[in-house]
Amino acid sequence: MIQLSIIPIENGPLKIKNLSNENLKNILFYDYLPITLKTSTFICRCGKSKNQPFCDGTHLKDNFNSEKKIKEEIIQVYNSKDVTVTFNRSICAGSAQCVKEFPTIYSSESSQDWINLDKETTQEIIKSIESCPSSALSYSIDDKQIMQDYEKENINILKNGPISVVGAVDLKIEHWSSFANKTKFTLCRCGVSENKPFCDYSHASLKDDSYTF
Ligand code: SF4
Ligand code: FES
Numbered sequence: 563m564i565q566l567s568i569i570p571i572e573n574g575p576l577k578i579k580n581l582s583n584e585n586l587k588n589i590l591f592y593d594y595l596p597i598t599l600k601t602s603t604f605i606c607r608c609g610k611s612k613n614q615p616f617c618d619g620t621h622l623k624d625n626f627n628s629e630k631k632i633k634e635e636i637i638q639v640y641n642s643k644d645v646t647v648t649f650n651r652s653i654c655a656g657s658a659q660c661v662k663e664f665p666t667i668y669s670s671e672s673s674q675d676w677i678n679l680d681k682e683t684t685q686e687i688i689k690s691i692e693s694c695p696s697s698a699l700s701y702s703i704d705d706k707q708i709m710q711d712y713e714k715e716n717i718n719i720l721k722n723g724p725i726s727v728v729g730a731v732d733l734k735i736e737h738w739s740s741f742a743n744k745t746k747f748t749l750c751r752c753g754v755s756e757n758k759p760f761c762d763y764s765h766a767s768l769k770d771d772s773y774t775f
Pocket of ligand 2: 574575605606607608609611616617618619621622
């Protein structure tokens with residue numbers, strides 16, 4: 563079987579390649595609408611196409627720059643007696659799933675101490691990490707990073723947010739973010755992430771009406 567792949571085109575859209583009838587039904591728009599795609603499809607990632615989620619060439623007029631701007635990722639590490647949890651702020655899509663579903667572990671206060679591992683079992687901590695859609699949260703036991711492998715492909719283009727990708731989808735990039743899971747990640751669709759092609763939650767601070775994503 564030919565593997566579904568995503569190619570971030572320099573200063574341009576995301577090219578989704580090798581779509582088949584089989585994996586097409588796992589691609590959703592705004593959480594529920596299946597979208598019609600060709601075997602190769604170009605998804606806007608400058609945030610300004612008038613034909614979302616597809617690219618309409620606006621990035622050319624707008625001089626979209628897809629360069630990654632951050633020099634260093636922001637990494638926080640937390641230890642409990644059995645598990646070490648790592649949070650890579652630079653790939654956090656801000657879904658707030660952690661805060662909503664596991665409030666005893668994650669606090670909505672944005673401070674260095676926003677993760678508290680003392681009140682929950684290791685099992686619950688691991689469950690919370692596995693529910694993170696971006697893989698900004700990861701964990702290791704005895705210095706070995708534990709990475710769940712997601713095989714079933716699912717691409718979800720989220721309203722006013724990133725593209726959420728799960729499964730055996732080959733993202734064609736040279737350098738991955740630290741601790742990132744290659745079978746679970748979120749990609750910038752607004753164009754302003756400092757850590758492209760990954761979402762870093764920059765979309766939340768956009769006020770400009772010219773963004774259409
Ligand atoms: S992406 Fe992960 S770490 Fe970031 S807010 Fe969502 S669940 Fe929490
Ligand atoms: S990337 Fe082409 S219009 Fe947005």
